[in-house]
Amino acid sequence: MPKARKQQISLEDTPYYHIVSRCVRRGFLCGDDPYSGKNYEHRRKWVEDRILQLTQSFAISVGAFAVMSNHTHLVLCVEVEQAQSWDIGEVLERWHRLFSGTPLTRQYCDEQSRETLSSGQVHQIEDLVQDYRQRLTDISWFMRSLNEPIARKANREDGCTGHFWEGRFKSQALLDEQALLSCMAYVDLNPIRAKLSKTPEDSDHTSIQLRIRAAINGKQPVKLKPFNSCDIDEAFTLPCHLNDYLELVEFSGRAMLDDKPGHIPAQCGTLLSRLGVKLESWLELTQGFEHQFCHLAGNVTSLQACRQADGLSRIRGSGNARRLFAA
Known part of the structure; x- marks a missing residue:
């Protein structure tokens, strides 16, 4: 039985959440539909533009996103203060x-x-x-404001009515830095895993592409949650430096593809060492983060603290937490 939304999203535990929203139709949200022969690639831009537009109204920032053929991935941070x-x-x-x-x-x-x-x-x-x-701090309202306009536009274009998205979006609470950064890398590498692109900078309609384009000019995207920087209050940033994250994503992407030559030297892996995540575990997380945990994601200590606060007797995913986030 699905958990109630209020049990999946608890700002007392964490402000960070991984959200997945999927289409219900056989036809694709975006890209080439093999059944109808139509191309819906332009709809990716609809979704990306709407995501970035909503950050200008909601007190919810976007850490990562990827618009795929029949679903979207988001890493959101609720900015209550x-x-x-x-x-x-x-x-x-x-x-x-x-x-x-x-x-x-x-x-x-x-x-x-x-x-x-x-x-x-x-x-x-x-x-x-x-x-x-x-x-304006409610993820359900954020997703409603994202999905409903896209569904209406797609219905008009398809000349039909009815549901376009699944009734419930999937939510995973990201309880600590390990869970947050590995989930962000998982989201940013989705097009590469699906063989839709070969490199992060070629991954259209993703947060990693926006970050790389801005980084070339020594900036960070205004509409995405920034990484740690000397000119930004640490309380409002993601918990690492942008260069470390870009190198981490690049390394993870190369390691996942057999036909990608080259590697990043071992001395660049300082972020993994600081987080206490083994290299093999990191690669497994970024290949399938969505399937490693259920509604809560984090190390064993974080899961136990959340369980005690919520009065739960058992939390699914503790075995994977011990294996993947072992110091």
């Missing part, structure tokens, strides 16, 4: 970028009309803002 810092005006502005709101909220956003609001109406708006603030 960011949402709490927004005033009423910013919450409403962000909400109105995606939804129409109510006549009262739209009136509040008009400085001239705002002066005519009664105290009772202002209290109504404050209650709505509290709901909007919570929704």
Whole structure:
């Protein structure tokens, strides 16, 4: 029986989650459909653009994403502190970028009309803002805002109605740095594992391609969660340096493909040593992270702490955690 969504997503345990959303139709979301003979490659751009657009409204940042032929992968981080810092005006502005709101909220956003609001109406708006603030930190609302517009556009293009996506997206909580970074590499290498591309920089509609393009100019993508950097507050960054991660992904990608020559010298593996993950375990994680764990992912200590907090007697995946995240 599927676990309730509130049991899969607990911000008290971690702000990071691996999300997978799949199509229900035989026809593909993107790329060449072998059944109909049609090409839907342009839909990848729809999904990528929508993902990046949502980061400008939600207090949810994107660590990694990959748009595949019939599913999407996302690594999301819920930025609760960011949402709490927004005033009423910013919450409403962000909400109105995606939804129409109510006549009262739209009136509040008009400085001239705002002066005519009664105290009772202002209290109504404050209650709505509290709901909007919570929704803008809700992964279910994020995925709803991503999938529904794509489904409507695809239905119009296909001339049909009905479900386009599975009713439930799959969610995995990433409890520690090992789980987070290995899952991000797994997501970023999806096109290479599927033989859709040969290198990360050629992997269209992925976060790794955006990061490499920005890194060439000495920057990080504005719409993705940044890696650790001297000019960014560490509290808002991913837990390693960008160069380390790019080298790690490059090495993992080369090791997975028999026809890719060359290797990265062993002295570049400092990140793996710091995380306490063996090389063989890292390769196994980045080849099939989604299947190594269930709803929770992390080392044994992280899993046990989460189990005690949630009052669970058993957590699936503890065996793989001992094997793959052994120091």
